Amino acid sequence: MTDLDPVEAVDLDIYDSGPLPWSRAHDRLAAELPKAETPLFLGTVRPDGRPHSAAVGAxxxxxxxxxxxxxxxRKSRNLAVNPACTISVRLTGVDLVxxxxxxxxxxxxxxAHVAAGYRAGGWPAQVDGDALTAPYSAQSAGPPPWHLYRFTFHTAIGVGTAEPYGATRWSFAR
Structure with a gap:
């Protein structure tokens, strides 16, 4: 059992590879974040309905x-109006949305815990009041201080990019 177990797993694979276990995606998330080399993108919706995507470190x-x-x-302003969003990430052996x-x-x-995790991953984040600061960040983060967002997901879709292949949609009770 992980810190989050799916209540449903639907096999989406069209090549009969079978469903992927959630543990495969979960374990990669735990191992590969917050490494800067892990490509991760936040998708939000602008107030006029147009999509917006930006790389983030998680x-x-x-x-x-x-x-x-x-x-x-833009991403913070979008989330203030509509908190619904996606995170897409390429992990070792599995693409995940x-x-x-x-x-x-x-x-x-x-x-404090997240700042310590970022520091362990190579970004020297520090708590500053109710936000985080560091000597530098990505251009897309804007100037410091940076707000910390908790992303709670209810659905995950994984596609195996290495053996064993497969495609699965997991649903979570939150």
Whole structure:
């Protein structure tokens, strides 16, 4: 049992490879985040309905993903109006799309834990009040301080990119 187990797994594979186990995606998320070389993209919706996508660095903690964004960025402004979003990530052996919602968190314990995780992954983040700072960040993050968002997902779709292949949609009770 992981920190988050699916309530349903639907086999989407058209080549009879069988369903992927959630543990495959879960274990890769835990191992590969927040490494800068792991490509991860946040998809949000603008107030006029147009899509927006931006690369973010994320940290896996207790079954949720956490990411940062400056309050004036397009992604933060989009999430303030509509928290529904996706995270797409290429992990070793599996491409993964997560569907859920993101909300800002200001919990001091979570901020400290996530900042420590980012530091372990190579980004020197520090807690500054109810946000994070560092000497640098991605251009798309905007200027510091950066708000911390908790991404809670209810659906995940994984496609195996290495043996064993397969494609699966997992649903989670949240």
């Amino acid at each position: 940290f896996w903690h207790d079954g949720d993903l956490y990411f940062t964004s400056g309050p004036g960025t 997560l569907e859920g919602e993101a909300a800002r968190t200001v919990d001091p314990d979570v901020l």
